[in-house]
Amino acid sequence: MDFAFDARTEELRQKLLAFMDEYVYPAEKVAEEQRAQLSSPWLTVPVQEDLKAEARKQGLWNLFLPDEKYGAGLTNLQYAPLAEITGRSPQLAPTALNCAAPDTGNMEVLTQFGSEQQRKQWLEPLLAGEIRSAFAMTEPEVASADATNIATRIEREGDEYVITGRKWFASGAMHPDCNIFIVMGKTDPDSDDVRRQQSMILVPRDTPGVEIRRAMQVYGYEDHYHGGHAEVVFHGARVPASNLIGEEGGGFAIAQARLGPGRIHHCMRLIGMAERAIELMCRRAVSRTAFGKPLAQQGQVQGWIADARVAVEQLRLLVLKTAWLMDTVGNRGAHTEIQAIKIATPRTVVDILDQAVQLHGAGGVSQDFPLAELWAAARTLRIADGPDEVHQRSLARRELKRYV
Structure with missing residues (x-):
């Protein structure tokens, strides 16, 4: 089993990592300042449009769509590590690459089920980031x-x-x-x-x-x-x-086709959120002292960081396996794994973010760090696209079927 990224994935990873360092992370504070000056909270901050223009110029655009006619033509396995990187700045990075929900799911629906007229009228301007x-x-x-x-x-x-x-x-x-x-x-x-x-x-x-x-x-x-x-x-x-x-009565099937990729995209980005949390935990731990020694030397803090690293590595392997199965046997063949990552990933990432908040004390619940907002987003994903209990119910039924 080869765990290395293929050449195209690695090339895009390096390009995207540089894009995040040079443009996205510096834009986070700028975006907050610009938003405070807007007449409506729903207007796009100017720096977001700048990011979109730069991403498109660098070829980091519509990476989520496997259909080469409309998107980058990447497999789920190739897209997974890229989505993880964007999850480190979920407010800016996915939109900058035109890879943000709900547009991604809607574009997938139109690509797979839309008529030619529907694609021309709605899909094309969505792909261009115009609407x-x-x-x-x-x-x-x-x-x-x-x-x-x-x-x-x-x-x-x-x-x-x-x-x-x-x-x-x-x-x-x-x-x-x-x-x-x-x-x-x-x-x-x-x-x-x-x-x-x-x-x-x-x-x-x-x-x-x-x-x-x-x-x-x-x-x-x-x-x-x-x-x-x-x-x-x-x-x-x-x-x-x-x-x-599509046709009358086809809504349920379309919803399932839409939610499969959507669920794995969320899980990919969640891993990026967890990585951002671990980075913030480590920076905090080596820079703060309590009770006579740095936080990094406190056994409880070391346990949190070690457990977080183990959990993220486990989740990443399961998500990559799921992406590979979706590519090789289709969404239906990957049904169990899609449900497994949807149960495990938000739950685990919420725990990691909660520990990162705890480590930051009052700062962790404030607007001075991204942790509180990241926690809220991760916790919401235990409900969105089907709550944990729905996936547990379905997954358990599939397991039990083999014994009945």
């Missing part, structure tokens, strides 16, 4: 972890579909450049097959009947950099029938 998008699936009135519960209606009337329902945590919806929503709802709520009741449809943001009601906070934070999360109400919004993605 942003939102994904509207979760609903406040039902347990959306079970997608069959989704109540939003998508009803056919002549040459149009009428969308009625209430969504929240519609990722990306607050961004002023968000021009298009992918909405999941029910076209056939009476179907005997509960997985054929749902469909996905494209709804332009300026469609009459689309109400952006409010921004949703996550642990008190608003995800400005990725377009925020919104509560959105669809009051009988009408769109052409040609806006349906």
Whole structure:
């Protein structure tokens, strides 16, 4: 078994590491200062546009898309170490490379399931970074972890579909450049097959009947950099029938195809977040003294750092194995591993970040270090794209099936 990166991956890694050192890390403080001067918290900070221009110039653009026609043509195994690097600065780096959720998942949906007209109208400007998008699936009135519960209606009337329902945590919806929503709802709520009741449809943001009601906070934070999360109400919004993605009843299958890569991308970036936390822990430990000796010489601190390193190395191997399986046997063949990393990675990274916060004391919960915001993001990913318990339930069923 060869653990070395191939030549193309290593070349991109070195280029991306240099990009992070030269442009992204210095931009973090600049972005905070610029954001404080904006008239709206949802406007893009100028330095973010500078990063996008530089990344595109260096060929660090759309790295997530394996389709060479639209993206870099990288496999999941090649993209994994690159996504990890961007996870070290999740507020700036993914967007700089046009590799940020929810746009990545939406572009994947349009690449795989969109019509030629849909790709031309929406995919091409997304690939160019000219517009942003939102994904509207979760609903406040039902347990959306079970997608069959989704109540939003998508009803056919002549040459149009009428969308009625209430969504929240519609990722990306607050961004002023968000021009298009992918909405999941029910076209056939009476179907005997509960997985054929749902469909996905494209709804332009300026469609009459689309109400952006409010921004949703996550642990008190608003995800400005990725377009925020919104509560959105669809009051009988009408769109052409040609806006349906794929076929009626195909929404559940599209969601699974979308969430597979999305889950592994999150896990890749989470490992980068953990690496940033370990770096901050080590820097803090060697620079602070308590009770007569440096923190780095305290046994408890040494235990935290050692355990964090072991955990990250374990997670990385599991994520890389999952990426390899997705490339070789497909998402379905990697089903168990995708669920395993979705359970293990956020949970473990939250623990590492929590210890890093503890080591930084009051500074760890403040805005002077990125740890509190990173913790909130990692903790949220124990819920997003399916909570731990859903994945545990499914994974356990697959294991038990062999003994029944």
